[in-house]
Amino acid sequence: MITSEEIKRRLWDGANELRGSMDASRYKDYMLGLMFYKFLSDKTLDTFKNSANLNGLTEEELVEEYKKAREKHDKALDMTIQNILGYYVVPEYLYQTWIADINSGDFEVQKVTDSLHNFERSIATGTGSDDFKGLFSSSTIDLTDTALGSNLNERSKNIQALILLFADLNMVSLQKGDVLGDAYEYLIGQFAMESGKKAGEFYTPRQVSEVMAQIVAKSSKIESIYDPTVGSGSLLLTVGKHLDSDTQKNLNYYGQEKNTATYNLTRMNLLLHGVRPEKMTIKNGDTLSHDWPEDPKRPNEGVQFDAVVMNPPYSVKNWNRSDLKISDPRFEIAGVLPPDGKGDFAFLLHGL
CATH class of the missing domain: 3.40.50.150 (Vaccinia Virus protein VP39)
Incomplete structure (x- = not known):
């Protein structure tokens, strides 16, 4: 069993090797986003395995059984998994399918984009739609960004390398031992140190x-x-x-x-x-x-x-761009608005 420290070291070394000249505060969105999608795929497969009582299968065999069950039961299977997890990933768009495409030489960047968009659509009518809505929006994960490569071929190679970084990690097993959460937090912290002043925005x-x-x-x-x-x-x-x-x-x-x-x-x-x-x-x-x-x-x-x-962002300037008034319930108790250059006071009053 791979240890927490081994995972942290491996993932961060991989991040540094793959991101090239891309700013750390930007690359984190790609790396952490795809890592999360691997988690969603693994949780979907694990839920299907337990529901169908299919213990003892290899991951490849489990994917094949999932495909067959989806062809047979269609939306009924989707709803079964969604009722348990609050979401699901269909076989065609599993992270494991990306890996199979890479190994067979059939990988296309568009398949990843389609997968992320399909996940958004699949939960749009579900009970947990607000929890997942916009998670993989193009403003966050833009696979056409030239920072990933100056042309489609370069971007494809870099994205494939990033996908393979998580290929052998079972996110369900890692989550049970808190290893996954610790690794995710570690990566966020490492990206924060590399991001300089921008780190305060997310860490x-x-x-x-x-x-x-x-x-x-x-x-x-x-x-x-x-x-x-x-x-x-x-x-x-x-x-x-x-x-x-x-x-x-x-x-x-x-x-x-x-x-x-x-x-x-x-x-x-x-x-x-x-x-x-x-x-x-x-x-x-x-x-x-x-x-x-x-x-x-x-x-x-x-x-x-x-x-x-x-x-909060301390001493943020021009915090009152919405022209809030003293009559706002948050500031009424103080009887005065915080100075324009002291946004931290405004956050403090908001919290109270």
Whole structure:
């Protein structure tokens, strides 16, 4: 069994070798996005295996059985898997199918694009549609980006190399031992160090997360936690780890993130760490401009949470571009708006 440290070292070495001159803050979207899609494919196959009681098969044999069952049962099989997971990946678009195409010399970049788009469409009418909507949008994972290669042939080679980096990793087994979540967090941290100033957009240093998590964990009862500048979700997850197992199972995670690519990363990170879709509510938006979440039973009043944590962008300039007024419930208690160059005060009042 491959160890956590071996996986971390292998994946980061692979990232450095494959990304070339691409900025780390950009390459992370491709690498972490495709790693997450491998997780979705592995979870789909594992759920099919357990539902059909097909233990003992190789992965190739399991894929073939899945294809046959899909041809026979069609949408009924899709719904069975979706009812269990909240999503599904059809055989034609499995990560394993990409690998088979690479090995046979039939790989096409368009197949990857089609797979990501098909996943979006397949969950559009499902109960968990909001949890997966836009995860693989072209604004986040653009496989036509010339930074991946100046021509289609170069891009194809680079994408194939990235796909093969995860080929032999069983994401389901790794998730059960917390190895997958640890590796994902490690990669986010490594990309953050390589990204310089841009790191603050998606990553809270572990030391900072640990201090806040230990403080929050001293509270007597926590059923909901909110991060208005959620980034990659690492702060929420760190707090969760410091709670007892029963509290973790019932914990509801809330967050809002302005940057769309980072918002997608948040949802991937939570799901990879085993957070159920119904236990997470993450929104894409500017927290200061759009006061979310509001209590539907009390208009213009914010929802109350058992804990609020955040690592906001400090001293952000011109934070009040939406021309908010003192009458805003968040600032009314102070009787004054924070200065334009002190956005951290605005975030503090929002959290209170």
